[in-house]
Amino acid sequence: MAKEYPVKIEAHDFNFYYGVKQALYNITLSIPERRVTAFIGPSGCGKSTFLRSINRMNDLIDGTRVDGHMVVDGTDVYDKEVDVVRLRRRIGMVFQKSIPFPKSIFENITYGLTLNEKLSKSALEEVVESSLRKSALWEEVKDRLHHSALGLSGGQQQRLCIARAVAINPDILLMDEPCSALDPISTGKVEELIAELKDTYTIVLVTHNMQQAGRVSDQTGFFLMGSLIEFDRTRTIFTSPSKKETEDYITGRFG
Amino acid sequence: MINDVVTTRPLPKRLLGFFAVLLAATAAFAVIGLILGMVGTFVFNGGGGITWTFLSEFPRNSNTEGGIWPALAGTTFLVLLMTILGVPIGTATAIYLSEFAKQDSWFARSVRFAVNTLAGVPSIVFGLFGVGFFVQFMGTGIDGFLGTSSFGDGSLLWASATLAVLTLPVVIVAVEESFRAVPKDLREASLALGATRWQTIVKVVLPNSLTGILTGSILAVGRGAGEVAAIIFVGVTYSSESLPSAVTEKFMHLGYHLFVLSTQSPDVDKTLPLQFATTLVLLGLTFLLNLTAILIRSRLRK
Incomplete structure (x- = not known):
């Protein structure tokens, strides 16, 4: 593990249930700050649920229903005292x-910002520009900021969603298969973006695409049937996994 | 050989098939024919009667001459007030059902059961409910509280309230449907940005279902405009010298006016042209409202 x-984010014996069906079993792991952590695994393995x-x-x-602990910055997010709305504003x-x-x-970009406070027009414009620059979309849309976001291409829309998420200035960015509906060129742009954003944000990425995990992440976790099979540096996972299930999955023998 | 199989089907069987199709087609045509015949009769007999004078004048000579202006205006006031009273309540119920209720909870199921039951209650029962609850209970109560004497009798207000209750299921169903048409992803995106449930409803769900609320309102208005039985006891009047100047006054109504013309007139035959023309106006009004709702709905579904 990257100890430095x-x-x-820390999970301790985290279990998750949909009704009576258990979806996650005793997940324990630590996600380091300002790194990209990827979760891979076959459909239904629990990576998105996590x-x-x-x-x-x-x-x-x-x-x-959950039991166990999910700790972000030292606070268990399932603690009764936690305000979910404020939690989501940081993530x-x-x-x-x-x-x-x-x-x-x-x-779209000012949505999260204007929920609870009234900002001046110039302050909003500043945030819009910086968020769009961070998500590498500014040059493409700066002349049509007041046009409908639905007129953008799929790849642009996804980068807009990233801009919208970074506009509320979170510490953590969760990405749930952000490229699965994008063409290779748009995927490439989003991946470049992830690499840039990790200087500022702790990024947790769920992906079906193992090559993507290999390209952009620093450490990778492999989920199978609700359990975390292996969690290590990405290079280690892809070159010398310690578990047979991991090796089978990344070499394409199943899943 | 395939050909043999096709050509050797016995004649009686083929005739039977032919007649079955013919019967079904005739039934279908009969429905169209009925509608065309009905509308045609009213257009043919009443079309000539619809003049500016007819639409803009008060009835004269015990409703045997003159126009329908107070009935037209009364119907309009009635449905407007009904919308103001009913649509917010219907929308609120739909918000609860679609956004907050656990779908299989005891309370949500009870609400749904109540809505469905309400939709099946005969309208005369709503009329009686209107007298008992709105006029006698609420109206008399308000009069007693305020020391007035204007609320304890049938009026535009109580008729609108009665119709608002009657059309509530229409509004709730239409609005809830449009809420459900708002993608779950949009709600999640909003919540993930730190919006509360209410902020999500106000900023994302409601703006995306405005057309649905509009459709529900129009359908309710269409239903309410043609409703007579429910308002007979709660404020409609057969004749009026002036338009109502307050919601506590009585009013004239197209549907009720038609009933009056055809049964309560000293000379029913003399009013026949008026009846046809009034019917045509009422039909045209409800048809237009429903058409608008259908058009909005089909645009919404695209």
Whole structure:
């Protein structure tokens, strides 16, 4: 493990249930700050469930239950004292489908900011520009900020969603298969972006694409049937995994 | 040989098939024919009666001459007030059902059961409910509280309230449907950015279902505009010298006016042209409202 980086997110014996069905079994791991951590594994292995447990998005599903601990910056996010809304404001999330609000590009980015405070127009413009620059979209859209975000291409929409997430100035960015609906060129742009963003944010990435995990992440976790099989430096996982299941998966023998 | 199989089907069987199709097609045509016949009758007999004078004048000579202006205006006031009273409540219920209720909870199921039951209650029962609850209970209560004497009788207000209750299921179903059409992903995106549930509803769900709320309102108005039985006891009047100047006054109504013309007039035959023209106006009004709702809905579904 990369010991030289401070720990940002820690799971201890974390279990997750959809009703009576258990989806995660005793997950224990530490995610370092300002690094890219990737989770791979076949569909239904629990990697997305784990990701969505970090900012408690699974709370929205009726009948879910957790036990164990999910600690972000020393605080258990499932503690009764935790305000979910404030938690989510510190953890940005990018989804599989690019889902801009049917509003203008400008309004999409300022959405999270204007929820609770009234900012001046110039302050908003500043955030919009810096967020779009961070997500490598500024040059492409700077002349049509007030046009509908639905007019953007799929790849642009996904980068807009990243800009929207970084605009609320989170510490952590969760990405749930952010490239699975994108063409290779757009995927390349998003991957470059991830590499740049990791200087500022702790990034947790769920991906179906093992090459992508190999290209962009610093450490990789392999999930199988709700368990974390192996978690190590990405290079180690891909060159000399210690578990047979991991090796079978990355060499394409199943999944 | 394939050919043999096709050509040797016996004649009686082929005839049977032919007649079955013919019967079904005739039934289908009969439905169209009925509608065309009905609309045609009213257009043919009533079309000539629709003049500016007819639409803009008060009835004269015990409703046997003159126009329908107070009934037209009364119907409009009625459905407007009904919308103002009913749509917010219906929308709020739909918000609860779609956004907050656990779908299989006891309470949500009870609400749904109530909505479905409400939709099946005969409208005359709503009329009686209107008298008992709105006029006698609420109206008399308000009068007693305020020391007035204007609320304890049938009026535009109580008729609108009665119709608002009657059209509530229409609004709830249409609005909830449009809420559900808002993708779950949009809600999640909003919540993930740190919005509360209410902020998500106000900023994402409602703006994306405005057309649905509009459709629900129009359908409710279409239903309410044609409803007579529910308002007979709660404020409609057969004749009026002036338009209502307050919501506590009585009002005239197109559907009720038609009932009055055809049964309560001293000379029913003399009012026949008026009846046809009034019917045509009422039909046209509800048809236009429903058409608007359908058009909005089909645009929404695209």
